[in-house]
Amino acid sequence: MALDHGTISTLAVAILISVPLLFVYWLSTRPQQEMKPFPFLNLPAELRDMVYDELLPEEGISYPTKTPQRSQTRLDRFNSLFNRRSSLSKHAGVMMANHQLHREFHDVMSAKSKFTLYVDEHNYKDASLWTISAQMLKSIRRCELRFATTPAMMGTHDPRFMPLEWALCDRVCEKLRKCERLESVTLHIRPISNPLWNPLWVWYHASQAFKTAEGVKFDSIRFSLDSWTPGENQLGRWLENRLRRSSVDGLWKWECVRGHFIADDSDTRQPIRDFCGIIYEDCHVCHPPTETADAV
Template identity: 35%
Template sequence: MTVLAVIVPLILLCAIRRYQKMQYENRKPFPFMQLPQELRDMVYEHLIEDPVYPPPQLRLNHGSSLWMIPGLWSSSAASSRRLHTSNWIFLANKQVYKECMDVLCKRATFHLTVSPHNYKPSSSSSPPPPSPPHSEDKRLWNISPDTLKDLRTASLNLITTSAMLGVPDPRNMTSTDWTLARHVREELKQLVNVKNLTLDAKALGDPLWNPLWIWYHACQSFKTMGTSASNTSPTGPKLNRITFSLDTWSPGENYLARHGDEDKWTWFCMQGHGVGLDIGPEMTVREFCGKLYQECRICRPELESEEE
């Protein structure tokens, strides 16, 4: 009994000290910066989310200092307004911010939106000056030029109303003179390293006008971007695909896709079958409408028999 009375307290004391040591070691920060660069990049890649610009308006009592941290809000968060706390890693230190931004620009898709929320058409009937404003408060997306130069993948979402065309009668409008398109092309000219850039032209419903005009002018204004016909210096990036949609039900419009690095465009049906080559800058509204809704002979083989 005497031996047990001596040994048991010693065992308990050793167990307590071992537990305290383990608790102390668990409180030590993980040596993240001592990991190899490849492992740190894997962590960043797991945390990053596709950035959305402009970010959704904050409804909660969060500070506005994190509004423009890339990836703070994802596409799914636009409706739920859910704060993604994983992106606080950008605030760790300068080295982590630089490394994480590098992974973000190379791996994520930047969703750039133009809508009535971040673009207000001029009320003046006179045409604006040829050079769009460069002041920071009039930029569509608050993204630094250095970040834009590092992007690899981006999608441009053009959500427009009839007023955003800037003219009372779209029939008398020249696509290359569209103020909004010129403004967008001016900001996108910094995307010198982008590999994949798409455009979705969405027309907001209005019973007093035909959404075809938005689609037509968007197509004619942007498909020459990045080519010798561009009016910006540098010429900017080339689009890979142009799609057309409505905010309500749509019968299913064809879309445009580019032939690699060439300046030729091809029309495809919704199933990805080619339906014809694009006519080019000289395309009229009637010809555009014909290509937009041209029937696919693969999806509808009965068209061949009808012609025969």
């Protein structure tokens, strides 16, 4: 019996549809070879370290890793600038594989990553400040301390009667003293003030307390307002005394944001008037004085 054109077309379409399905079914039912894991631990330690280095978060490690979910206050909106998302979550798998991978990746991370430790209204009352293990804290090499400072955190309502002892500063320094391998630590102060606390007061009291703290040697102290980008002069330490005869290795100096020398400082508390005058002093390199003709 002859098939008409429509029947032939239907059979052709059915065959075209069924062939791929049959092929997929055959692939799914055939015996599959067992995939063997890559012998990563058999690689030389140098190659494993190169793999760990590629897994390190480019933005470094931040503690706390995220801001608590609260109503959107002014401080919450400021904290959104920090972008404090967990920077370790997508890299934590290698640390959960076994004890050897955890130890090796931990050593590489603590040696090469920059740790940013936040202190603000959300965690300054916490006994631990940062949810960081004692082993990790002990191994940190590079650290930046970011202080979003409110008047409540300073411990007094009137900045004119700020005591020399600051309990919060002592707690932070006590925690930092546990970083036994710390090679570089910087401080960044950003005031969140009210009408009674001019930002200059916050900058002054916070910087002088940390500058004279015992057991923690900060490399630099930076100041800012609405963001963490420094705009004012900053404090740094002399690394060598060949530039000026009056400078001494390790003592504080004032410098502009580009690192040009402004004036010498010391490890003692600076008077508030001197501090307010020098923090906005013009840099003679960035803004050279104009030459005027001698009066005849």
